[in-house]
Amino acid sequence: MIEGLRKVRDLSTGSGRAGKVAARFSPVPQVAQGTPSRRPEPGTPLHQARNDGMAMAHDKTQPAVVLLSGGLDSATTAAIARREGFRLFALSVDYGQRHRFELDAARRVARSLGAAEHRVLTIDLGSLGGSALTDDIAVPQDRGQDEMSTGIPITYVPARNTILLAVALGYAEVIRAADVFIGVNAVDYSGYPDCRPEFIASFERLANLATKAGVEGALQFRIHAPLLRLAKAEIIRRGVELGVDYRLTHTCYAPDARGTPCGRCDACQIRLKGFDDAGLTDPVQYQSQ
Numbered sequence: 079m080i081e082g083l084r085k086v087r088d089l090s091t092g093s094g095r096a097g098k099v100a101a102r103f104s105p106v107p108q109v110a111q112g113t114p115s116r117r118p119e120p121g122t123p124l125h126q127a128r129n130d131g132m133a134m135a136h137d138k139t140q141p142a143v144v145l146l147s148g149g150l151d152s153a154t155t156a157a158i159a160r161r162e163g164f165r166l167f168a169l170s171v172d173y174g175q176r177h178r179f180e181l182d183a184a185r186r187v188a189r190s191l192g193a194a195e196h197r198v199l200t201i202d203l204g205s206l207g208g209s210a211l212t213d214d215i216a217v218p219q220d221r222g223q224d225e226m227s228t229g230i231p232i233t234y235v236p237a238r239n240t241i242l243l244a245v246a247l248g249y250a251e252v253i254r255a256a257d258v259f260i261g262v263n264a265v266d267y268s269g270y271p272d273c274r275p276e277f278i279a280s281f282e283r284l285a286n287l288a289t290k291a292g293v294e295g296a297l298q299f300r301i302h303a304p305l306l307r308l309a310k311a312e313i314i315r316r317g318v319e320l321g322v323d324y325r326l327t328h329t330c331y332a333p334d335a336r337g338t339p340c341g342r343c344d345a346c347q348i349r350l351k352g353f354d355d356a357g358l359t360d361p362v363q364y365q366s367q
Contacts, residue, residue: 187327
């Protein structure tokens, strides 16, 4: 299933259109502002153990694997990991997406955040089909709030985050990194079951049960999901504070041949509303502009 591996070292550094999409699974508990970050024991639900990416003191040489899709959320997550003092080892996955624009964006983001390394792994989920992102299925557009708030959309890629986290875990074990970052979100999201806190907490338990480093006690793996409880506007504000250049990111499910986002798919609508709610202008140019 794995077709190949490309290793790219990036050592350079660089400096209201949609309704609110409500979470449709278990409500996410709220954490009081200012609660200090702590490293939980394996399996501790992250929403009970961490606040929204507030800085922890880390050795600057401590590595962390960051799943980097090229989108807004993963770019913000990588910036949070950098602010927390981690050395970034970015991992992107070419899983058979119908376009390559987000992978190009991932390379730009990795360079801009000064990643110590950026790997692109090829895993052909497209051969399995079952998603509008990997198969010959139309991407839904112009859906209203009620539609986006009901059910799991056809843009869900079966088991994608499970597979991505598994690959990131393997990478982390090889480079002896105890920390893995992923930009999932359980507030302004499209109903994907693998973006919930229950999933993240379960995978963290698995990581410490299913690896040599975890079983032997060499590493205590932690899965960081710092955006889990944030609305899209809060994510954007946090990224702006951290200097994320959102011009480098790509979010759209249905871009044109030049990579210009449609502004009409669920992902674009959620992104645009996030910028509107944050009182900011999305720096990305859309097809309708």
